[in-house]
Amino acid sequence: MAEEKREQKRSGKTGGDRVAAICTALRRAIIERALSPGDRLPEDSLGERFGVSRTIARSALGQLAAEGLVDLRRNRIAVVAVPSFEDARDIFDIRVDLERQVVRHLAGKLTEAQVKQLTAIVEAEHQARHCAEGISIRLATxxxxxxxxxxxxxxxxxxxxxxxxxxxxxxxxxxxxxxSECAVNEHLELIEAIRTGPADKACALMDEHLEAVASRALLQSSGARSRDLMDILAPYTE
Amino acid sequence: MAEEKREQKRSGKTGGDRVAAICTALRRAIIERALSPGDRLPEDSLGERFGVSRTIARSALGQLAAEGLVDLRRNRIAVVAVPSFEDARDIFDIRVDLERQVVRHLAGKLTEAQVKQLTAIVEAEHQARHCAEGISIRLATxxxxxxxxxxxxxxxxxxxxxxxxxxxxxxxxxxxxxxSECAVNEHLELIEAIRTGPADKACALMDEHLEAVASRALLQSSGARSRDLMDILAPYTE
DNA sequence: CATACAAAATATGTATGCACTTTTGCCCGT
DNA sequence: ACGGGCAAAAGTGCATACATATTTTGTATG
Incomplete structure (x- = not known):
């Protein structure tokens, strides 16, 4: 037991955690907005689409529900979660705290390779900016x-x-x-601040950035685009 | 299958989520230290104990793994998670931020009933202090x-x-x-500070409290009681 | 024509079976 | 005795079957 052997047998065939694969795929579909809040996710369909049984699909849904991305109610079809306005506000509040910790730990300690890696992401973000909305959002995340x-x-x-x-x-x-697309510049500034600046400065910039993202979306939108079919169709009823 | 239906008969068949019930039970067993880090949790045993099939037990384990309380590795028996020293430190860092938010939102806004409810918990904590270690810890949580x-x-x-x-x-x-048992007084002080005091004061007290709890455990213990069998047995190898 | 109601179609909840992996423990050669 | 290796036991991974719940569809009725 003194030694641990790496059991990395996960290539394509069996073994590679299929639940995790489905989770990853769904997370990405959600973040890229290929799936919208409220969209239905029946276990059968998922299983068929990914070539697994309902058991696996179900397990993946459970995992995503634990992450707050999926809403799972008894005897009901799973749906992509629909965060309330309050949820969104709370999520961003927590996010600010967490990312401040990240910046604090990283300030002044980024390696050259890391800076390059981050810059590459922002670059890709910039390129995807006009053609692919979903991709851009995913890269920002x-x-x-x-x-x-x-x-x-x-x-x-x-x-x-x-x-x-x-x-x-x-x-x-x-x-x-x-x-939220002007975030590209802010990301570049963040890299620079984290690389060079003192922790406090970098933290402040991150706070600012996240508050800006939240404000642009949460405050500007007059209280949520109601996803209720009745309201959506109201203007069309003659 | 054994004909035993020992429990779980609530509301006939449609039972309130049995997975959740098992999760709750296990969480409590862990927090009360009836289960120790590293303890094995075979699906069969859990299923038998709670009167459900492995399917349910497995699902519960997945949930707890998502919460970081259980370690789940492929083809291996699930075990109660064993946080590393670094994990513990990070967990407390995050906890401080989160609970500061709680206090900020609550400061000066506790109702009479809420104060009473909290006081009752601390009271129970105090009573359990000497007889039941596990219960005391659970109540503190x-x-x-x-x-x-x-x-x-x-x-x-x-x-x-x-x-x-x-x-x-x-x-x-x-x-x-x-x-961590002197926390009882600190809890009482916290209630008072949140009830009366300004938000900043209460937040500071919460910070202090959590840092104290963390320090008493994390710093005092000379760098973690290494759970590695080799190190543990070092003094015994004559 | 709108509504209520019944029944098919659809989906989830859970147990169980089988294949595969890991662990245990025994047996044998040295 | 000691260690190595092999086979049984134990455990997980996954699909499938069946029971139950929900949703939709179809139809009869006031």
Whole structure:
């Protein structure tokens, strides 16, 4: 028992955790807005689509529900979660705290390779800016997740990642298209501040950035685009 | 199959979620230290114990793994998680931020009934102090969870609850017996500060309290009681 | 023509069976 | 005795079957 052997047999065939694969796919579909809040996720369909049984699909849904991305009610079809306005506000409040910790741990300690990696993401973000809305949003999220990963702290990574995805989902509910796209410049400034600046300065910038993202979406949108079919169709009823 | 239907007969068949029931039971067993970090949790045994099939037990384990209380590795028996020292530190760092938010939202806004409810918990904590170590720890955790619940913010409640349980588990690994028991007085002071005091004052007290709990355990223990069998047995190898 | 109601179609909840993996423990060669 | 290896036991991974719950569809009726 003195030694641990790496059992990395996960290539394609069996073994590679299929539940995790489905979770990853769904997370991405959600963050890219291929799936919208409220969209139905029947176990059968998922299983068929991913070539697994309901058992696996169900397990993946359970996992995503634990992450707050999916709403799971007894005997009911799972749906992509629909965060309330209050949820969105709370999610961003927590996000600010968590990411401040990330910045504090990283300030002045980024390696050259890390800076390059982050810059590459922002670059991709910039390129996807006009053609692919969904991709752009995913990359913006990935920027923050990567940042967290650079702390090397598993617990922090996990919570930041989860809260970032939930924030992205919240924005899908409350933000108008394109409202968060000026974030590209802010991301570049963040990299610079974290690389060079003192921790306090960098933290402040991150706070500012996140508050800006939240404000652009949460405050501007006059209290949520009501997803209720009745309200949506109101203007069309003659 | 054994003909035993020992429990779980609530509301006939449609039973309130049995997975959740098992999760609750296990969480409590862990926080009360009836289960220790590293203890094995075979699906069969759990299923038999709770009168359900492996399917349900497995699902519960998945849920707890998502909460960081259980370690789940492929083809291996699930075990109660064993947080590393770094994990424990990170968990407490995050906890401080989250609970500061709780206090900020609650400061000066506690109702009479809420104060009474909290006081009752601390009272029970005090009584359990000498006879039942596990119960005392659970009540201390419950105090913080209840506090979070009083914000009425589902997202915050969820994260605080989870992090409190993980913190409790961490203490099970790193703290010596009885090291966190003077917390009773601190809890009483907290109630008072939140009830009357300004938000900043109350937040500071909460920070202080949590840092104290963490310090008593994490710093005092000379760098973690290494759970590695090799190190543990070092003094015994004659 | 709108509504109520019944029944098919659809989906979830859970147990169980089988294949595969890990662990345990025994047996044998040295 | 001691260690190595092999086979049984124990445990997980996953699909499937069946019971139950929900949703939709179809139809009869006031």
């Amino acid at each position: 990935e920027f923050h997740v990567r940042l967290a990963e650079m702390t090397g702290k598993p617990v922090l990574i996990r919570y930041v990642t989860e809260i970032c995805y939930r924030a992205g989902l919240s924005l899908a509910v409350f933000s108008r298209p394109h409202s | 419950e105090f913080h969870v209840r506090l979070a619940e009083m914000t009425g913010k589902p997202v915050l409640i969820r994260y605080v609850t989870e992090i409190c349980y993980r913190a409790g588990l961490s203490l099970a690994v790193f703290s010596r017996p009885h090291s």
